[in-house]
Amino acid sequence: MSVFGSLWLSASTREAREPDAGDAARAPRLAGQENPRMADSRFRERYGPMAVVTGAALGIGRGFARRIAARGLDLLLADKEVDTLEETAEALRKQHDIDVVTVGADLSTVEGVERVASEALAHEVGLLVNNAGVGHTGWFTEIPLEDHLVEIDLNIRATLVLTHRLGRDMLERGRGGIIFVASNSSEHGSPSVANYAATKAYIRMLGEALFAELEEHGIDSLALSPGLTRTRSISRSVGDELARKLGAMEPEDVAEEGLRALGKRPALIAGSRNRLHAILTRDFMPRASALRRTMRRMQKTGLGKPARPREP
C-alpha cells in the first residue's frame, strides 16, 4: 500500500521544479565550500562503518542507500520485497565496492523487527535510517481497523524498537546518527490520511526530542519530513504526470537533503517549496481552513477517496 505526504505543495502546477539540496550536491563545487572528499571522510568517521536503512528496496529508502553508499559506508538493507532488495544491494556492491547485507523482513511484525535488530547488532552500526512506512488513504472509518493497526506497527513500533536497540549500542560507542523519516502531512492533522499523519507526528516528535537528549553523547538525530515524492507507490496512485505537476521531489534528492541536515538541526521538511507551504498553512492560516483545504486537495487528486462515508 502507498504512503503520502501533504499535498499543499500543489498550489502552482505549472511551476518549474526548484533546485534543492540534492541538486546542490551534484552541482560543481563553489569556492569556499568543503571538499566533498573531506566531507565524506568526516561522514564515515562519525557514522561508519555501517548504516542500516529500512524499506530500502525502493523509493526514498533506496535513495538513502544510494547516497550513503556514495559516501563509502557499508550497508544493512531491510525490506519485505526480497528480490528487489537484492537487486538494489547488488547494484550498490558493484558501483561502490562496499559490503551490503540484506535482510528480508516484514517490519510490521514483531518477528521481522527482531530479525533486523539482531542482524544489525552483529555489526558496528553508526547510522540508522528509520524509513519504512505505510499509509492508507480514505475516510478514517472506511479504512479497515487492521490497516490502521499495521500503520501503528510499522511506522511507530518498528521505529521505536530499532531506535532503542541500536541507539543503546551507539551510546556505548559515543557516536552515531539516527534519521526518522516522517512526513510533512504531520505538520497538522491531515484528513484522508488521518491515522498515517498521526503516526508521522509521533515519529517527528521522537526524532526532535532525541536531538537534544543524544547530542551530548555524540549521536545526531534528525526528523526528516518529505512532501510528495515520486516513489513507486505515488506513481501508481496519482500517476507520474500528476505527481510531476504537483511538484513531487525525487527520492534521492529527499535523502540527500536529510543526510546533509543530520547533525545540524533537529528537523527538516524536504524541499524549499514544501517548507514554504508548511509555514504558510501551519503558522498563518486558521487551523480549520487549513484542514478543510487539505481535504479538498486530497480529494481532487484522488488520494482522499471516498469523499464521504458510504451509507450503511
Ligand SMILES: NC(=O)c1ccc[n+]([C@@H]2O[C@H](COP(=O)([O-])OP(=O)(O)OC[C@H]3O[C@@H](n4cnc5c(N)ncnc54)[C@H](OP(=O)(O)O)[C@@H]3O)[C@@H](O)[C@H]2O)c1
Ligand atoms: N512517497 C512520498 O510521497 C512520501 C511522502 C512523505 C513521507 N514518506 C515516507 O517516506 C518513507 C518511504 O516512503 P516511500 O514512498 O519511499 O515508500 P514505498 O515506495 O511505499 O516503500 C518503500 C519500500 O518499503 C517497503 N515496505 C513497505 N512495508 C514494509 C514492511 N512492513 N516491512 C518492510 N518493508 C516494507 C516497500 O515494500 P512494498 O513495495 O512491498 O510495500 C518498498 O520496497 C515512508 O516512511 C513514508 O511514509 C513518503
